[in-house]
Amino acid sequence: MHASRKQGAGNALPAQLALFTMFVLFAALLSASGCAVGDRKSGTLIMTSDAFNMFNGEYEVLPAMQTHAPRSIAVLPFTGNATLWQSVPENYSPTDLARRGIYNHVASLPFSDQELRETDRLLANAHLDATAAYVLLEKDPKKLRSVLGVDAVLSGEVTAFNRVFLGVFSQVAVGCEVRLTDLDSGGVLWRAKHISREFGGGVGIDPISLALSTLASAWNIRDEQYERKTDDLFREIIQSLEQSLPENLQRRVPPTPKLDFFALVSQAHYFRAGDTLRFRIVGDAGCEAYVDMPGYKAAIPLAPLPEELKYAGLAPALASLKARMQQAGTPITQEQEQALSQWLQRRTVYEGTVTVAPDDLAMNILPRGYLITPAGGITGAFADRQPLVIDAKSPLPPSGLKVTALNGGAELEWKPSPTPDVQQYDIYMSTGEEVAFTRLRSSGDISTTVASLRNFIPVRFRVVAVDAAGNESAPTRMQRVIPVPEKELADSRPAPQQLSGTITGPLRLSAMHSPYTVHDMVSIVEGGGLYIEPGVTIRFASGTGITLEGGYLRAEGESTRPIRFMPISDNAPAGSWKGIVIRGQARASLQHVYIIRATTGVDISGAAAPLQHVDIELAATAGVRIRENARVEIYCSRIVRCSGMGAIVTEGKGAIVTLRHCVLQGNTPFDIQNYSPLTQDISENYWPEAPKVLGNVVTSPQLTEVPDCR
Structure with missing residues (x-):
C-alpha cells in the first residue's frame, strides 16, 4: 500500500501564531498526559491526542516498508544550508539540534537504535564525514551497512531555522526533511518533510514554556537548552513513521509517555572524583525513569521527588522571571501563572544522582534520560547539547x-x-x-x-x-x-660578625645578623667579593676600612633600608676610620648607602664605580677622591660637611666625574677641586650656597631646589 498524506491544508490552522499558541495552550492544559490512541478511517493511522499540533508538511510511506521493515537503525549526522537559517546563536548547531531531536524519539519505535556516539565513532573509523556518508548512502548503501552494522539509516537536512526571543524566552522554528533508507536495497522506506512556520505578530508565552523556564531558573540550568516546541515537532515526525509501520509492528508499540524536561543540574561539563551529577526529568506520573551515560554508566535510576522538594526554590525563581519579563516588555499575566501552577501539579519530577569514583574516565558523553510506562512505552531526551567528560584520573606528572x-x-x-x-x-x-x-x-x-x-x-x-x-x-x-644578584654569589657563605683580613671568596652580610664590626683592615682580592644586604650596618674601629684590590663590593640598600658605614662609636670624630678604597679592576656598586666620619668616604683609582643615593658626611680629607683613570658617576646623592680638601677631588690623567641631581653643602674649603687636565661638568645639581670650586669646572645650569630623587 502506498500512503501519502499532506498536513496543513486540511488542518484549517489560523494565519496568526497568537491563535496557534492559544490552541497549543488549550491542548496542553486539557491533555493530562497525551497517551490516548485515536483511529483515522482513511488509511490506518494511529495518532496521540496532541499529534500534529506542530507538524506542517507531508510524509510518504513506500511499499517496501511492508516487506523490508528494519530491525535496527542509525541516525546519520544531519546536513543543511546555513544561508537559509536566521538568528542562529553562537556555538549553536541547528543540524545537531534536529538530529538529536529526531533521535530522542526513535526509542519509541520497535527498532534497535544505535547510539549517536557509536554512529559517529564508526563513521570516523571509516574516515567518513557527513558529506562522505551521504555520498556512500547514495552510491553504495551496502558498504555503509557494513560500516554501521544496521539495517537502515535515518538521514535528514535542515531546510530552515529561525529563533525568536520573547523577553527571557525563545521559540524556535525548524524546517527539515527526513528519510528512512533500507541499506540492503538502497530504497527509501519512508520520508517526511516539515515546512517551517514563520513567527508572526501576537506571539505569546504559553504556560509550559513559562514553567520550564521557571524550573530551569530554580535549578540553575540554562533553559535555552530545552526548546519544547521543536521537541514536539520531532516527536510528531517520528509518530508519522510509527504510523507507517506494518500492522504487526504497530501492535507492539505501546503509547509513549510525555517527557517535558530532562536536565543535568549543573553548569559544568567536566567532572572529577567526588563530583556528583544530579539529573532531573519532568514528565508523566507513574513511569519508571532512568538515565544512560554511554561509555560510562547505564540505567541510573531516578525516583519521584516529594512535593515539597518539587516546589523548592520555585517562588523566588518565578519572582525573578516575572521581573525580567516586565523589564523586557512582556509581563506575565495572572492567568499564565495560574496555568503554570496547574501544569506543575499534573507533572512529576524525577531525580537521581551518580558520584564520580576515583580513576573513572569517559569522554564525550551525551546523557540520555528515559521515561517508561508500565505498558512499555518509552520516551527519551538528551540533557545537553555539549558532551560531558568524566575525568577522575590524574595526569602523569611533568x-x-x-x-x-x-x-x-x-x-x-x-x-x-x-x-x-x-x-x-x-x-x-x-x-x-x-x-x-x-x-x-x-x-x-x-x-x-x-x-x-x-x-x-x-x-x-x-x-x-x-x-x-x-x-x-x-x-x-x-x-x-637561592636568588642572588650575581651568579658567583650563589655559592657565597654568610660572613662572621667580626670582619678582618683578606676576602678571597664570595661573602655575604645579612640584615638578620647586623650590625657587623671591623677591627682590622679588610682587603678584597680577585676571586673575592662582599655582598651587603639592605639594612646592614658596619661599624669600623679606628684606622680600619675596606680596600678592593680586585673582586667586587655590592652595597645596594633600599630607600627604607639603607646600608650604613660608620665608626664604632657614635661620638667618634671625623676621620676615625679610613673609608672605602677601590683600585684597578675591582668592581663596586653603592646604592642607598650612608658613609659617616671616614677619612675619605670613597677613594677610587683606575676603576669605574656608580654611586647612587649615597650620603657622605663629615669626611676628614675628602668626600670622594677620584684619581688617575677613574670614572665615577654620582647621582641623587648628598655630600655635606666634608673638610680637608672638601667634597670632591679629581686628580691625575683620565680622572672623570659625572655629578647629577646631587646636593653639596657645608663643605670646606671647596665643593670640588679639579687637578685633572679634563674639564669636569657638574651641572644640574643643587647648591644651597654659591659653588666653591677650584680648577676647570662647569656648574651651570644649576637646580633651583632640592631634586626629587624618589
Missing part, C-alpha cells in the same frame, strides 16, 4: 624540573607531562623556613620566570600538571634555589 637563580627571582623549566589533555602547569613555592607549599601561578608553557623574590632567601619549587577536568598530577621533585 619531569626534569630545573631551577636557576636570578637577581631577585628564579627561572624554572621542566619536561611536559605525557598526558595529552594537560591544559596547564601549576607552580607551587615555599619560602624561607616555611614547610607548606602555596600555589604561585599557572603556566601554559613548560617554563616560567618568577620575579620579586628576596635575594639570599631560599625558595623551593614544585610543578604539577593540570588536565582539562582540573585534575592535578603528583608534583615534580622539589628543587631549592
Whole structure:
C-alpha cells in the first residue's frame, strides 16, 4: 500500500501564531498526559491526542516498508544550508539540534537504535564525514551497512531555522526533511518533510514554556537548552513513521509517555572524583525513569521527588522571571501563572544522582534520560547539547624540573607531562623556613620566570600538571634555589660578625645578623667579593676600612633600608676610620648607602664605580677622591660637611666625574677641586650656597631646589 498524506491544508490552522499558541495552550492544559490512541478511517493511522499540533508538511510511506521493515537503525549526522537559517546563536548547531531531536524519539519505535556516539565513532573509523556518508548512502548503501552494522539509516537536512526571543524566552522554528533508507536495497522506506512556520505578530508565552523556564531558573540550568516546541515537532515526525509501520509492528508499540524536561543540574561539563551529577526529568506520573551515560554508566535510576522538594526554590525563581519579563516588555499575566501552577501539579519530577569514583574516565558523553510506562512505552531526551567528560584520573606528572637563580627571582623549566589533555602547569613555592607549599601561578608553557623574590632567601619549587577536568598530577621533585644578584654569589657563605683580613671568596652580610664590626683592615682580592644586604650596618674601629684590590663590593640598600658605614662609636670624630678604597679592576656598586666620619668616604683609582643615593658626611680629607683613570658617576646623592680638601677631588690623567641631581653643602674649603687636565661638568645639581670650586669646572645650569630623587 502506498500512503501519502499532506498536513496543513486540511488542518484549517489560523494565519496568526497568537491563535496557534492559544490552541497549543488549550491542548496542553486539557491533555493530562497525551497517551490516548485515536483511529483515522482513511488509511490506518494511529495518532496521540496532541499529534500534529506542530507538524506542517507531508510524509510518504513506500511499499517496501511492508516487506523490508528494519530491525535496527542509525541516525546519520544531519546536513543543511546555513544561508537559509536566521538568528542562529553562537556555538549553536541547528543540524545537531534536529538530529538529536529526531533521535530522542526513535526509542519509541520497535527498532534497535544505535547510539549517536557509536554512529559517529564508526563513521570516523571509516574516515567518513557527513558529506562522505551521504555520498556512500547514495552510491553504495551496502558498504555503509557494513560500516554501521544496521539495517537502515535515518538521514535528514535542515531546510530552515529561525529563533525568536520573547523577553527571557525563545521559540524556535525548524524546517527539515527526513528519510528512512533500507541499506540492503538502497530504497527509501519512508520520508517526511516539515515546512517551517514563520513567527508572526501576537506571539505569546504559553504556560509550559513559562514553567520550564521557571524550573530551569530554580535549578540553575540554562533553559535555552530545552526548546519544547521543536521537541514536539520531532516527536510528531517520528509518530508519522510509527504510523507507517506494518500492522504487526504497530501492535507492539505501546503509547509513549510525555517527557517535558530532562536536565543535568549543573553548569559544568567536566567532572572529577567526588563530583556528583544530579539529573532531573519532568514528565508523566507513574513511569519508571532512568538515565544512560554511554561509555560510562547505564540505567541510573531516578525516583519521584516529594512535593515539597518539587516546589523548592520555585517562588523566588518565578519572582525573578516575572521581573525580567516586565523589564523586557512582556509581563506575565495572572492567568499564565495560574496555568503554570496547574501544569506543575499534573507533572512529576524525577531525580537521581551518580558520584564520580576515583580513576573513572569517559569522554564525550551525551546523557540520555528515559521515561517508561508500565505498558512499555518509552520516551527519551538528551540533557545537553555539549558532551560531558568524566575525568577522575590524574595526569602523569611533568619531569626534569630545573631551577636557576636570578637577581631577585628564579627561572624554572621542566619536561611536559605525557598526558595529552594537560591544559596547564601549576607552580607551587615555599619560602624561607616555611614547610607548606602555596600555589604561585599557572603556566601554559613548560617554563616560567618568577620575579620579586628576596635575594639570599631560599625558595623551593614544585610543578604539577593540570588536565582539562582540573585534575592535578603528583608534583615534580622539589628543587631549592637561592636568588642572588650575581651568579658567583650563589655559592657565597654568610660572613662572621667580626670582619678582618683578606676576602678571597664570595661573602655575604645579612640584615638578620647586623650590625657587623671591623677591627682590622679588610682587603678584597680577585676571586673575592662582599655582598651587603639592605639594612646592614658596619661599624669600623679606628684606622680600619675596606680596600678592593680586585673582586667586587655590592652595597645596594633600599630607600627604607639603607646600608650604613660608620665608626664604632657614635661620638667618634671625623676621620676615625679610613673609608672605602677601590683600585684597578675591582668592581663596586653603592646604592642607598650612608658613609659617616671616614677619612675619605670613597677613594677610587683606575676603576669605574656608580654611586647612587649615597650620603657622605663629615669626611676628614675628602668626600670622594677620584684619581688617575677613574670614572665615577654620582647621582641623587648628598655630600655635606666634608673638610680637608672638601667634597670632591679629581686628580691625575683620565680622572672623570659625572655629578647629577646631587646636593653639596657645608663643605670646606671647596665643593670640588679639579687637578685633572679634563674639564669636569657638574651641572644640574643643587647648591644651597654659591659653588666653591677650584680648577676647570662647569656648574651651570644649576637646580633651583632640592631634586626629587624618589
